[in-house]
C-alpha cells in the first residue's frame with residue numbers, strides 16, 4: 199500500500215510501541231514487544247496462538263495497561279491508554295477477534311455503539327444513518343436494513359457491522375484482530391479494497407490474521423511475534439511463507455502433514471439424511487459462499503445423528519464456552535458421566551484425557567483449573583474441539599473448527615482428524631477455507647442457493663473447481 203520509502207520523504211509516525219511488557223500472573227504475555235507504523239502503512243502481525251498478538255492489541259485499545267514500555271500515537275507520547283475511551287480519543291479504532299455485537303439492538307445502534315460524546319462522531323440522527331449506510335453498502339455490496347436487530351443477520355454480516363463500527367469513526371489507526379475470519383469471501387475482498395483506500399488517505403492499519411494469503415495481500419510489512427516478543431519485521435514479498443513459519447515457531451520445519459492419507463477403510467453408512475449419506479472413515483467437506491444453506495444442513499445432520507453424533511458449533515463465544523468456568527470444566531462437560539465412578543466425580547480421569555489433547559493439539563495453558571478466558575482465542579477454540587473429540591462419536595460434525603487457529607495448530611488438528619477417520623469415525627466439516635478442503639477432504643459438497651449444488655471428489659478438488667462451483671459453475675467431474 200505505501201510507496202517504497204527510498205525516494206519519497208518518510209511518512210510521519212502514526213504509532214510506535216517500544217518494549218511493551220505485560221504479565222497475567224505467571225504468564226508473560228508480552229516481553230518487550232515493539233512495533234512501528236507510519237501513516238498510510240499496513241502492518242500485519244503474525245504469530246502462533248498465544249504469542250501475544252491480542253494482548254498487544256488490547257494495550258492499544260486501552261483494555262489492558264502495560265507493565266512497562268512506551269507508546270507514541272501520532273506525535274504524542276503517552277504512558278498508557280487507561281481506557282477504551284482514551285484509545286478512541288487518540289484516533290485508534292479496534293475490531294476484536296470475537297464478533298462483538300449487541301444482538302437485540304438494531305444494525306444502526308450497533309454501528310454507533312459507544313460513540314456517545316465523541317467529538318468526531320456526527321451529531322444528527324440523519325447524519326449517522328447516512329454514514330452507516332454508506333460504510334455498510336461499501337462493505338457488503340448491497341444495502342442492509344439498518345433497523346433490524348443484529349441477531350437476524352448472518353455471522354458474516356454481524357462481523358461486517360463490527361467492522362463498520364470502526365470505519366464510521368474515521369480512525370487514524372485502524373486495528374483488525376482476526377476480524378476477517380467470519381466474513382464471506384466477497385465481503386472480505388471488499389474490505390481489503392476499503393483498507394487500501396483508507397491507507398491511501400493516510401490511515402495506518404494493523405492487521406492480524408492466521409491466513410497467509412491475507413497477510414501477503416494486505417501487509418506492507420509483517421511483524422512476527424513469538425512468545426510475547428516481536429522477533430522480526432519484514433517487507434512484504436521478501437519472505438517466503440516457510441521462513442515466516444520458521445520465525446513464528448522457532449523450529450526448522452512444520453511437522454508434516456495431515457494430507458498424507460493413511461490407508462483408510464471406508465465402511466458402512468453411519469448417517470443418512472435425504473440424498474446425503476456419510477460412511478465410517480470418511481472426511482466430507484461442506485463448502486460454499488456464506489449463507490447458501492451449508493450451515494443449516496450441518497445442523498440438520500447434527501439433529502439426525504442424535505446421541506451418536508457430536509456437533510462443534512461455529513460461534514464459540516455464544517454457543518460453546520462457559521466463560522465463568524475453568525478450562526478443565528469446559529473440556530469435561532459432555533464426558534463427565536464417564537468420569538463418575540459410583541456416583542463420585544473423578545477429576546483425575548478428565549484431567550488425563552485433557553492432558554492427551556493438550557499434547558496432540560498443542561494447547562497452551564497455565565493450569566487446567568484456570569478460567570477458560572485466560573486462554574488466547576485460538577487455544578480456547580482448541581479446547582472446544584477437544585471437548586467433542588473426547589466424546590468419541592460415530593459421526594463428528596464440525597462447523598468451521600479452525601477459525602482463529604494458527605498454521606501449525608491447524609496441521610495438528612488435521613492430523614488428529616485423519617487419525618480419527620482412520621479409526622472409523624465419520625467426519626463432516628463445514629469450512630470457509632478453500633485450502634482446507636483441498637488438503638483434507640475425501641469429497642466436498644458445495645452449497646448454492648439453499649441446498650447442495652454439486653459434489654466434488656478428492657481427485658477433482660482444486661481452488662478453481664471449488665470457487666467456480668461457489669459461483670454456479672459445475673466442475674467437470676461431478677456427482678450430482
Ligand SMILES: Nc1ncnc2c1ncn2[C@@H]1O[C@H](COP(=O)(O)OP(=O)(O)OP(=O)(O)O)[C@@H](O)[C@H]1O
Nearest residue numbers: 222227247248249250251252253572573574575576
Ligand atoms: N486475561 C488473561 N489472563 C491470563 N492470561 C491471559 C489473559 N489474556 C491473555 N493471556 C495469556 O497471554 C498469552 C498471550 O495471549 P494472546 O491472546 O495475546 O495471544 P494471541 O497471539 O492473540 O493468540 P491467538 O492467535 O490464539 O488469538 C497466552 O498465554 C494467554 O493465555
